[in-house]
Amino acid sequence: DAKTTQPPSMDCAEGRAANLPCNHSTISGNEYVYWYRQIHSQGPQYIIHGLKNNETNEMASLIITEDRKSSTLILPHATLRDTAVYYCIVSRRFQGAQKLVFGQGTRLTINP
């Protein structure tokens, strides 16, 4: 699976949009971009995933560049509860018993 690069930490003011970048320059054509987050020591929580089109759900938006070498997760109105470690994972589409390979992620702190 392709590796990803994320900044180790970011800060964002409460109520503002949090934009978390991820580089995945070696992504291949059949690999998706997945985002999870981990609040404290809780289990990772799925946020969103995409292939090449931008995606939006009730939690976040995912913007993938046209060459698919990078992406940005957007939390439109960050709250204190969004403080967490965010993981960008590139993996083949969830088929079969597909494992997830976690990196160090980005520690996002939402400030009041």
Added chain:
Amino acid sequence: EPEVTQTPSHQVTQMGQEVILRCVPISNHLYFYWYRQILGQKVEFLVSFYNNEISEKSEIFDDQFSVERPDGSNFTLKIRSTKLEDSAMYFCASRDNSNQPQHFGDGTRLSIL
């Protein structure tokens, strides 16, 4: 919303003892996973399980580890003879048969003394 549940939330065990960590995956899910996270480190894949057999396992998952789905609802991870370095958070995950993501439980904190 259905969720993956894990018990116990914290397990303290003497080194060399056997420990069984329990998970109840989401009811209609078919793929099951164990991951672990040593304090301050990354979440690491241990094993995946489908159709009553192991699909893939990592180098961490050696002969001391085993998994079982003893009935239609539980999925267990057994460590036969625990070592100090087995101390970690252990997360269970599951997913269904379609193109859906894995859903994680909140983990069991295993402390080996």
